[in-house]
Amino acid sequence: MRLTNNLTEYGFISKIFHWLSAAVLLIQIPLGFYLVDLDFSEKRLNFESIHVILGLSLFYLTVLRLAYKLINPTPLLRNNIFPGQKLIAKLNHIFLYISVLTITISGALKKLFNGEILDVFFFDLEIKDSFELAELFYNIHIFGNYTLITLISLHILAIIVHKIIFKENLLKRIL
Numbered sequence: 105m106r107l108t109n110n111l112t113e114y115g116f117i118s119k120i121f122h123w124l125s126a127a128v129l130l131i132q133i134p135l136g137f138y139l140v141d142l143d144f145s146e147k148r149l150n151f152e153s154i155h156v157i158l159g160l161s162l163f164y165l166t167v168l169r170l171a172y173k174l175i176n177p178t179p180l181l182r183n184n185i186f187p188g189q190k191l192i193a194k195l196n197h198i199f200l201y202i203s204v205l206t207i208t209i210s211g212a213l214k215k216l217f218n219g220e221i222l223d224v225f226f227f228d229l230e231i232k233d234s235f236e237l238a239e240l241f242y243n244i245h246i247f248g249n250y251t252l253i254t255l256i257s258l259h260i261l262a263i264i265v266h267k268i269i270f271k272e273n274l275l276k277r278i279l
């Protein structure tokens with residue numbers, strides 16, 4: 105298997121970025137929904153720390169992934185099966201990146217505007233609290249999550265439709 109991408113194939117590094125991000129999200133989304141239902145306790149604090157550490161790790165992973173995309177070609181999408189198909193696929197990918205970044209940044213801002221000190225791994229962050237802004241960023245965090253769930257569902261649905269209707273196995277490109 106090649107290490108880097110070329111115009112027809114994903115390399116190992118892109119595949120690792122893709123599946124590591126997918127695995128973190130698979131844990132992180134249910135963990136977030138589980139977290140909100142927990143009463144204040146030691147257990148809740150522990151789950152919240154795991155949620156924050158996973159979320160911040162995914163933020164850095166996504167920034168690295170995007171930086172890597174700048175220095176490495178993205179494999180071209182196949183020919184259009186229907187008009188606008190490539191554009192839809194591109195938009196799906198772009199909005200997946202945007203929602204992951206929005207969710208991670210809004211999660212961090214929610215905690216910061218709550219008056220908490222946030223350890224972002226390399227340094228501690230602290231800003232002046234504002235409960236209105238904390239509420240706003242929390243709503244963005246929730247909205248971002250529903251958007252992301254929709255985009256991931258469409259992303260997976262597209263792969264299934266390609267396989268069943270267009271007899272094209274996209275999955276093997278990223279495995």
Ligand code: HEM
Nearest residue numbers: 132133136137139140156159160162207208211212246249
């Ligand atoms: C892509 C990464 C992330 C995902 C998928 C995610 C997902 C979620 C979900 C689904 C919820 C429940 C929302 C609700 O229905 O009320 C939640 C809550 C929360 N998230 Fe995240 N989150 C991520 C990253 C972060 C980060 C980076 C932070 C902080 C640095 C964070 C802090 C929180 C907090 C504080 C809550 C609310 C807990 C509460 O007050 O009850 N999240 N998250």
Ligand code: HEM
Nearest residue numbers: 122125126129178197200204256259260263274275277278
């Ligand atoms: C079971 C889950 C998933 C499957 C089966 C899957 C499958 C695929 C496949 C087959 C491709 C290659 C498409 C092509 O270029 O022909 C791809 C690309 C991509 N996937 Fe997924 N994926 C999954 C989960 C996710 C998740 C959770 C995200 C969210 C971040 C994601 C983000 C992306 C992005 C951004 C690309 C384009 C890669 C690039 O940046 O060039 N995928 N996925």
